Amino acid sequence: MKSILEARFVRMFPGKLIWGFRASMTLFMLRSIFSNQYLPHICPFALYAASLEKPTFDCRVNSMANQDSSSPHYEFSEKYDPEHSRKYFHKHNTGFWRRLSNWREVGMARKALVMAGRPGSVLDLPCGTGRFWAMLAEAPERRIIIADNSQAMIDTGLELRPREVVARIEKYFCCSAFDTGLPDNFVECVFSIRLLHHIQNSEDRVLMLKEFARVSASTVIVSLWVDGNFRAWRHARNEARKARLRGTDRPRDRSLCPRVDIERDFASAGLEVIGHVDFIKYWDKWRAYVLRVKK
Secondary structure, three states: OHHHHHHHHHHHOOOOOOHHHHHHHHHHHHHHHHHOOOHHHOOHHHHOHHHOOOOOOOOEEEOHHHOOOOOOOOHHHHOOOHHHHHHHHHHOOOOHHHHHHHHHHHHHHHHHHHHOOOOOEEEEOOOOOOOOHHHHOOOOOOEEEEEEOOHHHHHHHHHHOOHHHHOOEEEEEEOOOOOOOOOOOOEEEEEEOOOHHHOOOHHHHHHHHHHHHHHEEEEEEEEEEEOOOHHHHHHHHHHHHHHHHHOOOOOOOOOOEOHHHHHHHHHHOOEEEEEEEEOOOOOOOEEEEEEEEOO
16 A cells, blocks of 8 residues: 555656655654544634634733843844735645645644643744644643744734634733743743744854743743754755855855754753654654753
């Protein structure tokens, strides 16, 4: 049966390299998803969200005014205007591969929260347009606080996500991850997905992680690109080719971080590794780390 499916994948996508291997990895991913019983957790809200009236929701707290002007600044954070935010909202539900990838990432995050002890309060930073809100809301007693550097991303999520999910959000903040302006021990867990791979400098990563450790009373969850897998090897090869063609000074807004480096940054920020969840072990570069705050 497996060989028949692989043959169909190859016929569907001629001209692509190593499609047989990729088909095998896709089947492995699907088997992983189903074996971990993620299917019952799929949020049905999206099927009827468009027909629901959005609730009045006004608990905005703007922390941007309190930020230190010396905080690191990255150009990628400036692109999230209202138009880009709407495109971002729809991006993860476009096409088979992105939907499958999104499904797996949500499963990774769910497993990481279990590893973190099922925290009763979570700060989703950066929350983006709310890709993980429905999963966070699966725990009925959980307090959900969201934050992002872009008010447009927050507004888009609050407008387009299902009413039942938005109603679970207690507060939201427009702030920088380097300097949130939030109190110490504000939540049990800081939940930061798809941010650290944008931060290239170790000093900046440590600064951000220290802020997470200050705001969290217990745990921190982060995801980023790490080495030690096939896609990291392919990424490094592609980056070397681009460097030869375009030079080493070309701008980059995403980077792969060696595991030894990021784990050293965790220790420098006062965080201890509890465990990690890989997108697909030995294949994909995405990894979610679960960290304990050492007070």
